[in-house]
Amino acid sequence: MKKLNILFSFVLIFTSCQSQPLKSNKMDTSKKTSNVYYNREDSKKVDVSNDVWKNILSPEVYKIAREKGTERPGSSEFEYKKDVGTYYCAVCGNTLFKSDTKFESGCGWPSFYEPFSKTSIIYLPDNSYGMKRTEVQCGKCHSHLGHVFEDGPPPTGLRYCINGVVLDFEKAQEAEKKFDGKKE
Numbered sequence: 001m002k003k004l005n006i007l008f009s010f011v012l013i014f015t016s017c018q019s020q021p022l023k024s025n026k027m028d029t030s031k032k033t034s035n036v037y038y039n040r041e042d043s044k045k046v047d048v049s050n051d052v053w054k055n056i057l058s059p060e061v062y063k064i065a066r067e068k069g070t071e072r073p074g075s076s077e078f079e080y081k082k083d084v085g086t087y088y089c090a091v092c093g094n095t096l097f098k099s100d101t102k103f104e105s106g107c108g109w110p111s112f113y114e115p116f117s118k119t120s121i122i123y124l125p126d127n128s129y130g131m132k133r134t135e136v137q138c139g140k141c142h143s144h145l146g147h148v149f150e151d152g153p154p155p156t157g158l159r160y161c162i163n164g165v166v167l168d169f170e171k172a173q174e175a176e177k178k179f180d181g182k183k184e
């Protein structure tokens with residue numbers, strides 16, 4: 001009888017432990033690591049492998065920036081954007097274009113006639129798809145941005161045809177506010 005009692009209390013302890021709510025230790029792996037390479041103030045070159053970028057960038061940015069993809073024409077909110085401000089590389093924060101060099105080309109992608117500075121962009125020959133084109137990449141992180149064509153408006157006669165997905169925009173007012181804040 002005593003043995004049975006002991007056994008019974010064991011069962012009680014066991015079942016009471018089991019009834020404790022189980023804490024979930026499941027990690028949320030869907031979230032990407034924050035982008036430590038994104039910096040608008042630092043123009044130092046960013047040399048990071050695609051294996052690393054894949055864990056940082058969203059799939060759509062990764063596909064265009066690192067695998068030379070092209071967004072669907074007419075899909076970018078920036079194509080007809082007229083706000084005054086600055087366009088940055090969405091991968092590393094490099095300053096790419098000012099809004100006053102933006103124009104409506106009707107090609108289906110945000111278009112500019114001149115980059116922010118000579119070091120904003122680098123140029124590479126692209127002979128894919130049986131065409132002779134010039135690819136433009138970010139001068140800081142070497143991400144694919146789009147192509148440049150020689151049918152743009154004056155004064156340059158160039159048309160930088162850029163995927164909106166790899167652009168970040170900041171309105172001039174917001175930038176000025178930050179600048180004023182720093183002066184104080």
Ligand SMILES: [Zn+2]
Nearest residue numbers: 089092138141
């Ligand atoms: Zn970049």
